[in-house]
Amino acid sequence: MLKRLANSLVVASSLFLTACSGPMSTLDPAGPSARMVSGLWWGMFVVGTLVLVGVVWLWWHAMQRDGQSTADEQLQEKQNRWVIWGGIALPTAAITVLLAFGIPAGHRMLPWPAGNVMEVHVEARQWYWQVHYPEHDIELLNEIYIPVNTPIDFHLTSQDVIHSFWVPRLGGKLDMIPGRTNVLRLEADAPGTYQGQCAEFCGRAHAFMKFEVIALSAEDFAAWQQEHEEEPKDER
Numbered sequence: 001m002l003k004r005l006a007n008s009l010v011v012a013s014s015l016f017l018t019a020c021s022g023p024m025s026t027l028d029p030a031g032p033s034a035r036m037v038s039g040l041w042w043g044m045f046v047v048g049t050l051v052l053v054g055v056v057w058l059w060w061h062a063m064q065r066d067g068q069s070t071a072d073e074q075l076q077e078k079q080n081r082w083v084i085w086g087g088i089a090l091p092t093a094a095i096t097v098l099l100a101f102g103i104p105a106g107h108r109m110l111p112w113p114a115g116n117v118m119e120v121h122v123e124a125r126q127w128y129w130q131v132h133y134p135e136h137d138i139e140l141l142n143e144i145y146i147p148v149n150t151p152i153d154f155h156l157t158s159q160d161v162i163h164s165f166w167v168p169r170l171g172g173k174l175d176m177i178p179g180r181t182n183v184l185r186l187e188a189d190a191p192g193t194y195q196g197q198c199a200e201f202c203g204r205a206h207a208f209m210k211f212e213v214i215a216l217s218a219e220d221f222a223a224w225q226q227e228h229e230e231e232p233k234d235e236r
C-alpha cells in the first residue's frame, strides 16, 4: 500500500512540475533576481513539505493510540516536552533558517548603487505601458528592449490607478503608484523575449495589460539604440 502511495505521489508531482516552465513561470528563472526568488520558493516548498509530512505522521500516530488519563504526572511531563520542542523550538528554528536565507536574498535584489546600471522609465496607464529611455530619448509602447547581462533599474510610476510591473522569468513584481516612483532592478542572462503582465487588478482590461521585454546581445542592443536615436522626433 505504501509503495502504491509513493508511486502515485511521484506521478502526481511530475505532472505538477511539468507546469513549472513556460513564459510566465517564476520557476523558470532567466536572471539573478528571478533565481533568488525561485531558490527561496524551492527552499520553502521543501521545508513546508517536511513539516506537513511530520504533522500528518504525528496526527496519524495520535489517532492510533488509546486514551490515557492526563492526570498521570509522567504523561504530563511528556506532553510539556512536546509543547516546548514541537511547539516553540521547532517553529523558532524553522523561521530563523528561512529568515537567514530570505533577508540577504531580499537585500541583494534592491537597487543599490552600481557601476553599469541602465535606467528605463515605465509609466502605466489603463491599460498600456509607456516606456522611456532617459539617456537616449527613446519612447516605446508595451515593449522594452534591454541588453543582456546588464542590471536595469526600472523606474516605475502610474498615471491613473495602481498597477504592478511583473516579468516572472526576470524577477519579482513591484507596484506602480500614482505620484510615486518605485525602482525595480532586473537583469536577463540570455537574449530572448520575456513576457510581462500587470499584476494588480486595475480595471476592465487588466487581464490584457501585457508587455514584452526583449533582451538583446550587447552588439544588437547598440545597433537597435542607434537606429531609434536616428529617427526624427516628430515621427515618434
Ligand SMILES: [Cu+2]
Pocket: 163, 164, 198, 199, 200, 201, 202, 203, 206, 207, 209
Ligand atoms: Cu492591472
